[in-house]
Amino acid sequence: MQDANTHACVQCDLLIKMPQNIEHRFKAVCPRCAHVITVGHLRARQVIAALSLTAIMVLVIACAFPFISFFANGQVRTIGLLQAIGELYLQGDYFVSLLVGMFILVCPLLYLLFLLTVIAGTVLSFSPATKARLVKVIIYVLPWSMAEVFLAGVLVALIKVIALADVTLEVSFWAYVVFAPLFTYIVTLADAHRLWMWVKLESTSK
Amino acid sequence: MNDSKGSNMYPKGTAAANGLVNCLVCYQLNIKQNSHCQGCGARIEVRIPNSVQITLSLLITSMLLYIPANIFPIMTTVVLGEETQSTIIGGVILFLDSESYLIASVIFIASIIIPLAKMTALAWLCYSVMFRHGIQQQELTILYRVTEFIGKWSMIDVFVVAILVALIQLGDLMSIKVGLAATAFALVVILTMISAQRFDTRLLWDKLG
Numbered sequence: 413m414q415d416a417n418t419h420a421c422v423q424c425d426l427l428i429k430m431p432q433n434i435e436h437r438f439k440a441v442c443p444r445c446a447h448v449i450t451v452g453h454l455r456a457r458q459v460i461a462a463l464s465l466t467a468i469m470v471l472v473i474a475c476a477f478p479f480i481s482f483f484a485n486g487q488v489r490t491i492g493l494l495q496a497i498g499e500l501y502l503q504g505d506y507f508v509s510l511l512v513g514m515f516i517l518v519c520p521l522l523y524l525l526f527l528l529t530v531i532a533g534t535v536l537s538f539s540p541a542t543k544a545r546l547v548k549v550i551i552y553v554l555p556w557s558m559a560e561v562f563l564a565g566v567l568v569a570l571i572k573v574i575a576l577a578d579v580t581l582e583v584s585f586w587a588y589v590v591f592a593p594l595f596t597y598i599v600t601l602a603d604a605h606r607l608w609m610w611v612k613l614e615s616t617s618k
Numbered sequence: 619m620n621d622s623k624g625s626n627m628y629p630k631g632t633a634a635a636n637g638l639v640n641c642l643v644c645y646q647l648n649i650k651q652n653s654h655c656q657g658c659g660a661r662i663e664v665r666i667p668n669s670v671q672i673t674l675s676l677l678i679t680s681m682l683l684y685i686p687a688n689i690f691p692i693m694t695t696v697v698l699g700e701e702t703q704s705t706i707i708g709g710v711i712l713f714l715d716s717e718s719y720l721i722a723s724v725i726f727i728a729s730i731i732i733p734l735a736k737m738t739a740l741a742w743l744c745y746s747v748m749f750r751h752g753i754q755q756q757e758l759t760i761l762y763r764v765t766e767f768i769g770k771w772s773m774i775d776v777f778v779v780a781i782l783v784a785l786i787q788l789g790d791l792m793s794i795k796v797g798l799a800a801t802a803f804a805l806v807v808i809l810t811m812i813s814a815q816r817f818d819t820r821l822l823w824d825k826l827g
Contacts, residue, residue: 418647419645419647420632420633420638420640420645420647422640422642422645422820423759423762423819423820423823424632424755424759424819424820424822424823425628425632425633425634425640425820425823425824426631426632426633426823427631427632427633427636427638444823445755445756445759445819445823446756446759447759480785482785482786484788484791484792485788485791487788487791489785489787489788491784491785495784496780496781496784496785497784499783499784499787500780500783500784500796503783503795503796505780505783505796505800507801507804508776508779508780508796508800508801508804509780511776511804512776512777512780515773516777544644544657544658544659547644548643548658548660551643555769555770555811555815556770558770558773558777561770561771561773561774561777562773562777564724564771564774564777565773565774565775565776565777565778565780565781566777566781568721568724568725568774568778569777569778569781569782569785571718571721572721572778572782573782573785573786575716576786576792604645605645608644608645608646608657611644611657611658612657
């Protein structure tokens, strides 16, 4: 009963024989509870590596440049993402600043860095134990990466601020507009099943 | 704990019925006798131990925190020394008054509808596992997936406040401060997210008998 291709559905525990190869863009779905186990992709590793690298660069841009400029009564205020988190901290809102920092920068960045390391590990033949440790962090960090939620929050806040003053959107804002959907797309490609396949890749192929 | 149950307690065709335990971290199948996963070393159990109790306890905590989240101001606006406090619902009403219906509905859905729907859904799932027979597994599993998916979207309001506070600091002219409700509300979101993660959907399917 138990072999390498037998898989138990995480959501309903049904034993499933997984196909050897899942064709490009075809979903492997649990026949009983319809849980999507993984989606086939021809060059998942290359695409995810390329997109992750792009996402990290965009995130660096988002951190390095000003986010929003704000003109009111002759005063100009320009603020960056890191500065915004620092401002919250200075005001004594430690918990909120910690949450914002973790959810919009630290967690997505850790996710992407570890993802890239795992992909590098499949090429550089890291031991499965090392890769397993990295993948565990990726999985723990994922639910707390809220790039797309933050972007929605920014848009709502903007509408509030526009009523009060003139607002200019700076480079960092546009970088984050690119980053959030890119990150979400990477997450859909790098499903947990695929990550664990990468962990086991070396031990089975060589 | 469910370890003591015999394999015949579980529906046919499941890992548990075949004396196997699925690792929830790396999806490696293990024999029931193992206490730790052979693939990744994580602790393994046939079903998440005390899943419903943990989900319920976190859920009740977040329900209690939802009260201060709505009573206390989520932010305080200071214009020329004059303080105005606004609660979550106050913010929605403010947007309605200024005829920003789209934004009003976004905040209303994210801060009020989603948390309440999530809490109701989790409570219903726990109730179904504990007391009901002949449940509709497929529908409840979909309910769970939706609950898990919408979880983090409630954070929108906390982010809005954070951005406004960071941006609008014009000294005496105008400034915004974070209110107590923002912390309470963030905790509500975090606790309901963990609560959903601890719920074991396989318990629903075990009821197939």
